[in-house]
Amino acid sequence: MKILILGGTRFIGKTIAETAVAHGHEVTLFNRGSRPDLFPELEQLVGDRDGGLDALKGRTWDAVVDTCGYVPRIVEQSVELLKNQVGHYTFISTIDVYDHTVPGEIDETHPVKVWEDESVEDVQVAYGPMKARCEQIVRDHFPGKSLISRCGLVAGPGDHTDRVTYWPYRIARGGEVLAPGNPEAPVQFIDVRDLAEWILRMVEQRQDGTFTATGPAAPITVRGFLEHCLAAIHSDARLTWVDDEFLLTHKVGPWIEMPLWIPEQEDLGSLFSINISKTLEMGLSHRPLNETILDILEWHRSRSDDNMLKAGLAAEREAELLKQFSSRIEK
Secondary structure: OEEEEEOOOOHHHHHHHHHHHHOOOEEEEEEOOOOOOOOOOOEEEEOEOOOEOHHHOOOOEOEEEEOOOOOHHHHHHHHHHHOOOEOOEEEEEEHHHEOOOOOOOOOOOOOEOOOOOOOOOOHHHHHHHHHHHHHHHHHHHOOOOEEEEEEOOEEOOOOOOOOOOHHHHHHHHOOEEEEEOOOOOEEOOEEHHHHHHHHHHHHHOOOOEEEEEOOOOOOEEHHHHHHHHHHHHOOOOEEEEEOHHHHHHOOOOEOOOEOOOOOHHHOOHHHHOOOOHHHHHOOOOOOOHHHHHHHHHHHHHOOOOOOOOOOOOOHHHHHHHHHHHHHHHHO
């Protein structure tokens, strides 16, 4: 197949491009040209999604994979241009489109957030609602020919967010580890390589529909994940579980400063226990968790600066928090 990838230079897009090449497809990348060192063997078209699509005009592809669509107005430009030039459109979306305030189990039929103020194009403010509107734009322009992949937290080698990377790294350091919140809280994430393989198979089959792509297939808790890290790495680290109240009192930041931790009072647990049975039925598979953990650690150790994590507690802050938590228990 001739496949056009919008983006293709960072994490998910890069992995999809690598996977498409491995599958024997003819791949074209369209982006701003900021990483000319990547994929020198591939055709690379340079432009800008917001008004700079000239390089795509007059070309045809069997399929397009949109890895970097966030703003509805901008996504509208690409789908309007490509609707008569490509046979199938894949849009990489997010579980953040789901409206978690609506009660009930979350699956693909769950209500999504509404983009109420269309003047707001800030992803920090309206990420989920804007992605939901982008999905609808794709469906409208490619009826019966669009794949919407609502991805959960994505992990693996190359993850520049470090939200999962922090844990194998921290547990490999050993010693006393601050483990956050309720140990039985659910957690979901998917290895980027498993995601890319599934997306490419769906593209090859020209599948239509909306699917939630996260993992693992069997439910796992935060405790279960951290214990997998301990076992895979053969670490002597010791987990000290610190409750929500203490973490909030000491102004520990959920999710980024303390990866995989969201206080239970924020009532977001449903976003980590999403029903993915529809996607599993369509062939999504997950490699062993230990493999993901070890590959993340190996990739992280290959980075130029071992201390440049973008998420996770600084060592000094963790040590101070553990000291204060221990003092509270002893009183």
